[in-house]
Amino acid sequence: MSPSADANAIRVTFLGTSSGLPTRQRNVSGIAVQFPQRSEWWLFDCGEGTQHQLLRLDELRPSQLRRIFITHMHGDHIYGLPGLLASCGLGSTPERIDVYGPPGLEEYLKMVLRYSETRIPYPLRIHTVETGLILEEAEYSVFCAPLDHRVPAFGYRVVEQDRPGSFDVNKAQADGIPFGPLYGQLKAGQSITWQGRIFHGRDYVGDPIPGRKFSYCTDTIFCRNAVDLSRAADLVIHEATYAEADRDLACRAKHSTAAMAAQVAAEAKAQTLILTHFSPRYTPSAPITPEHLLAEAQAIFPNTHLAHDRLTYAIPRRMPAAPAPLAEDVGPSR
Numbered sequence: 001m002s003p004s005a006d007a008n009a010i011r012v013t014f015l016g017t018s019s020g021l022p023t024r025q026r027n028v029s030g031i032a033v034q035f036p037q038r039s040e041w042w043l044f045d046c047g048e049g050t051q052h053q054l055l056r057l058d059e060l061r062p063s064q065l066r067r068i069f070i071t072h073m074h075g076d077h078i079y080g081l082p083g084l085l086a087s088c089g090l091g092s093t094p095e096r097i098d099v100y101g102p103p104g105l106e107e108y109l110k111m112v113l114r115y116s117e118t119r120i121p122y123p124l125r126i127h128t129v130e131t132g133l134i135l136e137e138a139e140y141s142v143f144c145a146p147l148d149h150r151v152p153a154f155g156y157r158v159v160e161q162d163r164p165g166s167f168d169v170n171k172a173q174a175d176g177i178p179f180g181p182l183y184g185q186l187k188a189g190q191s192i193t194w195q196g197r198i199f200h201g202r203d204y205v206g207d208p209i210p211g212r213k214f215s216y217c218t219d220t221i222f223c224r225n226a227v228d229l230s231r232a233a234d235l236v237i238h239e240a241t242y243a244e245a246d247r248d249l250a251c252r253a254k255h256s257t258a259a260m261a262a263q264v265a266a267e268a269k270a271q272t273l274i275l276t277h278f279s280p281r282y283t284p285s286a287p288i289t290p291e292h293l294l295a296e297a298q299a300i301f302p303n304t305h306l307a308h309d310r311l312t313y314a315i316p317r318r319m320p321a322a323p324a325p326l327a328e329d330v331g332p333s334r
């Protein structure tokens with residue numbers, strides 16, 4: 001699982017993968033998302049120290065941060081937010097930042113900025129989210145739904161819009177259709193008439209390229225909304241605070257075990273699961289290690305990986321399935 005050089009990949013970078021408090025190896029929650037052919041990037045959660053992690057990643061410039069999505073009001077997800085927003089106001093500033101999150105987020109930010117007499121010199125808009133579609137752009141939509149945690153918490157689902165299939169110029173030329181406006185009509189799926197013959201757009205345009213989807217579900221115990229947010233996702237990012245041996249703790253604190261996260265990915269029929277938000281008790285030298293959590297999840301959902309700080313996972317563009325050969329193409333030769 002290495003960063004891909006694929007220029008069309010959606011890149012997800014983990015800035016913090018510890019739950020509750022930072023450790024020497026892991027900072028608290030934060031995930032950066034970069035999209036193909038766009039300089040702007042988005043942030044999901046902003047635990048304390050997130051801006052220090054960003055300093056170590058040249059490609060994630062604060063001046064290009066455009067949107068921030070906050071899951072809930074626990075400190076390990078928001079204590080870094082006022083500092084990052086203030087730092088964005090120094091030097092070259094972002095064009096604007098939209099912050100999305102639960103009730104209380106706007107008041108929290110306004111109070112911190114007011115009492116610290118921090119002036120934000122760029123447009124900053126704070127949106128209180130509700131279940132459903134919260135953002136729709138030409139290329140991407142974002143949905144959210146409540147999870148099951150000790151305080152109101154929201155999971156997010158990012159969906160890339162499907163793209164039209166590619167137009168087969170060579171075939172059109174070979175069929176004698178002249179370059180020009182007729183190509184546009186065929187591309188749009190219309191039928192045209194040229195020199196007494198009828199040509200159908202569907203014969204020249206490939207299958208649509210399906211958009212990618214990923215979900216971000218933290219903090220939560222296993223819940224149906226996490227499954228719905230993760231439905232058929234290319235990537236599910238799910239918290240796995242505890243091992244199965246500590247299931248009682250998970251239930252009391254309303255966190256997930258690694259097995260619960262795997263159950264979400266399996267029921268959602270997702271492609272890949274990355275676990276994050278690990279309890280600091282599981283170190284490589286502890287009786288239960290992060291590798292144990294991985295094994296517990298993989299027993300249910302084999303394509304599971306462990307996040308670590310500054311891991312980048314590239315979601316490749318999905319290509320449409322190759323069309324099945326026509327019967328006459330595969331029959332015995334006469």
Ligand SMILES: [Zn+2]
Binds near residue numbers: 020029076077219277
């Ligand atoms: Zn947390």
Ligand SMILES: [Zn+2]
Binds near residue numbers: 072074149219
């Ligand atoms: Zn929490």
